Amino acid sequence: MKTAILILLAIAICFTVYAATDSRNGVWTAELNTDGTTLQMTVFRGRDQSERGRHNWNHTMGFELSLASLTGLSIADIKSTAANVNFTMTRPAGTMSFEGRFANGNGAGNFKFAPSEPFVHEMATLGYTDFKDDDLIVFATTDFAPQTVRDLRALGYQPTQKEIEEVAIFRINAPAIKEFNRLGFTNLTLRELVNLRVGNVDAAYVNGMRELGYTDISARKLANLAILGVTPTYVRELRAAGLGNLTPQETENLRVGNITREKIDAYKRLGFTLTAKELSDFGIHGVTPQNIQELRAMGYTNLTPHQLIEMRIFGVTPEFIRKMESSGYKAVPVDKLIKIKMSGADELVTGRR
Template sequence: MKTLLFIILAIAVCFSAYANTEPRSGVWTAELQDDRVQMTLFRGSQTSERRGMGWNNIMGFDEPLAHFAGLSKNDLQSSAANVQFELRRPAGVIAFEGRVANGTGAGHFHFTPSESFVHDMDALGYTGFSDDQLLVFAAHDFSPQTIRDLRDMGYQPNQREVEEIAIFRITPDFLREMAKAGYANLTLREAVNFRVGRVDAAYIAQMRQLGYSDLSARKLAD
C-alpha cells in the first residue's frame, strides 16, 4: 500500500511540476522485477479549453536493469533515494530524474532525438517522424540496421509498418526462429500477430505435442 501511495503521489507531483514543459518531456514510473525494470512513460498534451497535462499518451516497456546507465539495484531497493540515469538508444537518449524506494520509482524524463538516426531513416526512405514516434523507437531499441537486414531478407516495410516493427520487435532473428520452427516466409502482419499472440518456438512445439501440427499462421496466432 505504501508503494502504491508513493507512486501516485510522485506522479501527481511530477505532472504538476512539469505541466508546461516542452513536448519532449514527461513523467516516468518504474518497478523492479528481478533484474529487469518495468518502465512506463507518460506524456500529455495541452488542450484549447484547459491548459494542463493530460494522460493521453502512455507507453510501457520492459528492459534489463543493466541497460539504464546510472541506475543500480541498490538504488531501487533502498528505502528512499534521488536518482538520475539514462537510456541510450540509436534513436536518441532518454534522461530520467526522480526518486525511488523499495523497488519502485517515479519522476520526470526528457528525450533528446538522435539527428544521425533521423538522417539514416531518411536515407532509407522514411521521413517526417514525430517526437512521439522517435520516442517509441528509442524505448524499443529500434535501429535503422533492422530495416536494412529485413530488406536483405526480402521485406519492404512501408512507413506505417516501421513503427510496428519497432514496437513488436520484428527482427531477422525472430523471423529466422519462426522459419526454423516451420513458419518460413511470414508476412510482416503475420509476424506482428505472432508477437501479439506470444507465439514463439516453444509455443509452436507445445501445440504440436498436443496434436496441432498443421495450423496456419493465422490460426496459430488466434
C-alpha cells in the same frame, strides 16, 4: 508495497506541470521485477503534437528495461527506503534522462527525451521521414535501430512508414523471422509476423501445440489462438475435462466463451454433458451454472441446452420471468416466453410503456 507506489505516484503527479510542457517530456513509474535485474517501466508522455496544445495523458507505454542498459542507477538506489535518482537510457533513437525517487523497489518521477539527429538522418536515407517525437520515443523504448530495416529488406520485406512503428514495438527482426522459418513458417507477411508477436508465439509455444496434435495450423490461425489465450496448458485442461480431439476452431470458440474445466465440471453436476459447440455457445451467450440454478429455483427444471441458449439470446431472464409473474402470468412454458420476447409483445404483457 501498494502504499509506496501511491506515494511515488503522487510525487510523479507533482512533476506534471513541468513535464507536460512539450511532447519530449513526461512522467515515469518503475517497479523492480522479481529477477532483480530488470525494471518494469511505464512512461506517460507529454503533450500530443496532434492535439494543438492540449495536454493528453493517455499516451502511455510499458516496457521492460535491463538495469545494465541504464547509466547512473544502482540496485542499492532501487532497493533503498528513499533515494533521489538521476539516470539515463541511451538508445539509437535518442536518450531518455530520468529523475525522481525510488523506495523499496518502486520509483517515479519525470523524464526528458533528446532525439538522436544521426538516427533521424539515417532513417531518412532509408526513406522514412517526418517522425513525431512520440514516434521517436517509441523507437527509443523498444531499442529500435535502422539496421533492422536493412535486415528486413535483405529478407524481402519493405515496411511502410506506418508499419515501422509496429516493427519496433513487436520487435520484428531478422532473428525472429529466421526462427519462424526454422519452425516451418515461411513466406510470412509482415502482418502475420506482427500477429504472431502480439500472441507471444515462440518455439516453445509452437512445439507445445504440435505435441498435442496441432501440427497443420497456419500462422494466421496459430496467432489467433495465441492472442485469445489458447495455450498448451489450456488444451490439456480441456482434455482432462473430457474434450479430446478438438479442432483448432473448436478450441478457439471455447476460449472465446471462457470455458474452463471448472465450468465444464459445474455443468456436469447439473446434469449437462455438453458437446464442444454447446459449451462454447453456453459461454458466448452467458449460460452460466448460476443462471441454470436460478431458473431451476423458479420451476424451470427440465430445460434443454438449446432452450437455455435461446433464452439468453432473446432476453428471457429470471428478471423477465419475475415481471411476467407479477403481471399475473405464472408458470408460462419456456417456448411461449421466447415467442413473447421474439414478437416484442413483452412490453404489453408486463405493462411497460
